[in-house]
């Protein structure tokens with residue numbers, strides 16, 4: 001490659017530049033804070049896993065069938081970059097002995113996931129998720145806890161226009177008979193379905209219910225609903241979920257078309273939806289109970305439930321809704337000469353010790369230019385420090401947004417700024 005060609009990022013991935021980071025931190029820190037308040041502990045699993053683990057969890061899904069990011073075979077193991085977090089977390093739950101501790105193991109994970117499909121706008125090969133898993137207890141009360149956690153997180157980061165879509169998909173006791181009913185209903189309509197749905201009709205008819213293709217929509221209305229065909233244990237678990245949500249004051253919308261295509265998913269499935277701002281791409285978090293998964297992975301019969309949420313989509317929505325919380329420096333200090341520079345450094349130390357983000361200008365220029373720079377940085381206050389200010393111990397602190405000038409002393413500077421901001425000690 002000729003030297004003049006700058007090397008670019010790999011295809012399909014991107015940088016998160018400093019200007020975009022505050023929204024990410026807002027989403028992530030909100031996630032960690034809420035998860036911990038619910039008693040969930042962070043877990044970090046590797047981004048590479050054995051191919052076999054990933055395939056067992058998601059053989060039928062697009063994420064695994066078409067989009068899996070395989071890693072060139074090294075040594076004897078076939079590896080892939082994780083397309084989702086649950087498989088790795090469930091593996092670690094046993095490998096790390098968390099199954100021996102208090103149950104459910106309440107776990108959360110924040111990190112990158114990978115897919116290898118055609119890059120397109122808004123879809124990247126590396127994307128970030130917040131994942132919550134509660135493993136080891138089958139009680140429907142856990143379903144409600146996890147749903148509440150997802151909702152609290154979205155509210156905490158600043159969203160209020162939310163809806164909860166809810167369904168149950170039964171279990172291996174009642175679902176097979178229901179799937180037969182569904183096939184029986186759809187077979188005479190086969191010609192009217194779009195090609196993918198025609199193919200799924202016999203193999204995975206549940207997926208016909210969440211098809212988004214227009215021609216398939218009118219056919220759904222007459223389809224049998226699984227909530228009318230639940231076995232007794234599924235029906236009573238479902239009743240408890242609804243009762244507890246009502247008691248918690250959490251509104252929901254029953255959506256009989258909200259399904260999961262994999263056999264190990266059981267009972268409760270749900271999605272938290274943004275009701276304004278993102279148009280069609282409105283699902284912020286989605287999850288469900290996966291009581292059959294651990295067994296599918298070769299473990300004992302251990303129930304679990306969780307959700308996954310995309311950090312990119314949330315950050316985008318927060319930006320659109322103007323929910324970004326400022327993280328720019330609180331104070332910008334511009335010393336005009338060398339003597340003032342030393343004093344500026346002391347003041348910055350005191351401010352930072354008081355928890356106030358501070359930047360000191362290294363550029364020698366006139367006060368007007370310094371104020372412009374403070375403005376460009378998004379600072380809240382600017383202090384221009386000259387000979388006069390040093391001698392008198394008095395200065396004017398400019399509030400950039402309002403133009404207000406606050407009289408301050410340099411000897412009590414940190415305290416006075418703290419009073420103005422009402423900020424941390």
Ligand SMILES: [Zn+2]
Nearest residue numbers: 194197211216
């Ligand atoms: Zn379809």
Ligand SMILES: [Zn+2]
Nearest residue numbers: 171174231234
């Ligand atoms: Zn059942």
